[in-house]
Amino acid sequence: METYRIPEMASKYTNYDMIRNYTELPAFPDYRVRLLYAFLSDEHEAGRHGELYALAVSLVQLGLDTHDLIDTDTEDKPEQAMRSRQLKVLAGDYFSSRFYHLLSQEGQIDVIKKLSGAICEVNRMKMSLYMRMKQLRLTAEDYLRTCIKLKTELFEVFAGMLEEGSRGQWPEIMYGFTRCEVMADELERIEVAGRFKGSWAYWHVLEEGTEEEKRRLQDNAEEEWMVRELLAKYHIRSQLSVQLAQAVEHAQSLAKRLDSNKLVQELQRIGDSFLQPLATAPAFNEMR
Numbered sequence: 001m002e003t004y005r006i007p008e009m010a011s012k013y014t015n016y017d018m019i020r021n022y023t024e025l026p027a028f029p030d031y032r033v034r035l036l037y038a039f040l041s042d043e044h045e046a047g048r049h050g051e052l053y054a055l056a057v058s059l060v061q062l063g064l065d066t067h068d069l070i071d072t073d074t075e076d077k078p079e080q081a082m083r084s085r086q087l088k089v090l091a092g093d094y095f096s097s098r099f100y101h102l103l104s105q106e107g108q109i110d111v112i113k114k115l116s117g118a119i120c121e122v123n124r125m126k127m128s129l130y131m132r133m134k135q136l137r138l139t140a141e142d143y144l145r146t147c148i149k150l151k152t153e154l155f156e157v158f159a160g161m162l163e164e165g166s167r168g169q170w171p172e173i174m175y176g177f178t179r180c181e182v183m184a185d186e187l188e189r190i191e192v193a194g195r196f197k198g199s200w201a202y203w204h205v206l207e208e209g210t211e212e213e214k215r216r217l218q219d220n221a222e223e224e225w226m227v228r229e230l231l232a233k234y235h236i237r238s239q240l241s242v243q244l245a246q247a248v249e250h251a252q253s254l255a256k257r258l259d260s261n262k263l264v265q266e267l268q269r270i271g272d273s274f275l276q277p278l279a280t281a282p283a284f285n286e287m288r
Contacts, residue, residue, distance in 0.1 A: 002041055006033050006054045013059060013098050019091050023084040026065035031181045031270060032155050033058045035174060038266045039158075039166060046161045052106060053161075056099040057154050060115055063096030064122060064154075114157040122153050133198065136218075140203040147182050148175060165259055173267070176251035180274045183244040187277070190227075190236055197221035201236045208234060241278055248274050 007028050014025060033054050040050035070088045071081070096119075103112050129146050132138045152174050159170045189195040196202055202221060206214055209230070216226060231237060248271045255267035 002050070004034055004037055006037060006051065006058055009051065009055050010058050010062070013095060014062065014091075019087055022080070023087040023091070024069065025091065026062065026069060029058060029061045029065070029151070031273075032061070032151065032174070032178060034270060035177055035267070036155055036158060038263055038270075039162060039170060042260050042263045043161075043163055043166070045163075046158075049106070049108070052102060052108070053111065053158060056102050056108075056111070057115065057157075059095045059102075060099045060119065060154055063092045063094075063099075064119070066092035066095060068126075111157070115154060118154045118157050122150055125150055125153070136206065138203055139207055140200050143203045144179075144182060144200055148178050151178050151182065169254070169257060173251065173254050176247070176254050177267070177270060180244060180247045180251055180271065183240060183247050184274050184277070187237070187240045187244065190231055190240070193224040193227045194222050196227045200240070201231065201234075204236070204239075205230050205234060244274060245278060248272075 007030060010028065019025065036057065037050055037054040040046045040053060043050075046053075066088055070092075071085055099115065100112055103109075103115075125146065129138075129143075129150075132142070152171075155174050156171055159167055162170055186200045189199045190201050197217075202217065205217060209217070213230065216223075217230075220226070252268055252271040255264050255271070258264050258267075
């Protein structure tokens with residue numbers, strides 16, 4: 001398996017001083033890109049374009065994720081905040097345009113069509129999710145499934161490029177490892193009160209909480225003392241930690257069905273990397 005260097009290749013398009021100095025960018029979708037690259041590299045035919053496909057889809061994902069960070073509040077903002085918002089719009093458009101340029105240069109028109117269709121589907125799902133959130137018609141599990149689907153949609157495009165032995169297993173393995181990624185992110189979100197609203201923990205409390213707690217959450221879900229109180233009462237850290245460990249175990253069990261030992265080993269390493277933050281987590285160790 002060739003050396004994985006997609007993040008370094010993508011930095012050519014993301015490391016502009018104007019962007020880095022005046023706005024924030026989303027995290028690189030490293031787990032999914034690394035997973036895709038591992039599968040493509042293990043194939044004879046698709047492997048010839050492994051880096052191209054992985055780089056292109058990473059830039060599309062970065063473009064979509066950058067646009068998701070845009071503040072849609074219509075109130076007047078300080079000049080710096082306005083500049084940051086404008087740069088997010090431009091950066092997201094730029095990243096998305098690069099995928100088209102890279103693939104068209106190599107004559108990969110069919111891949112462009114498939115990714116364009118996936119982008120439309122992602123945007124449709126986001127609108128549906130937004131409306132359900134606004135109407136409070138969402139369970140914690142609904143939220144989780146939708147988040148995973150939003151993150152996997154672009155990558156499922158490449159199933160048809162894999163050989164028969166891997167093609168049928170790709171969507172399930174991508175879904176399984178992306179569930180690990182989402183659970184790990186949800187664990188990070190609860191550490192910042194400002195990210196609590198709209199998280200898995202938020203929807204879980206809206207399901208399980210008292211009427212008073214639900215009212216308080218809807219009024220102000222970013223009050224740090226209240227978030228800390230709810231996290232403790234509903235054992236949110238423990239629940240997320242256990243769910244993450246279970247997700248990793250399931251994903252790695254799926255990987256073991258693959259015929260390629262090299263691919264199995266690489267997926268084992270990807271899964272293990274999700275568990276590293278849990279090794280010293282008291283809440284997780286108590287629940288084991």
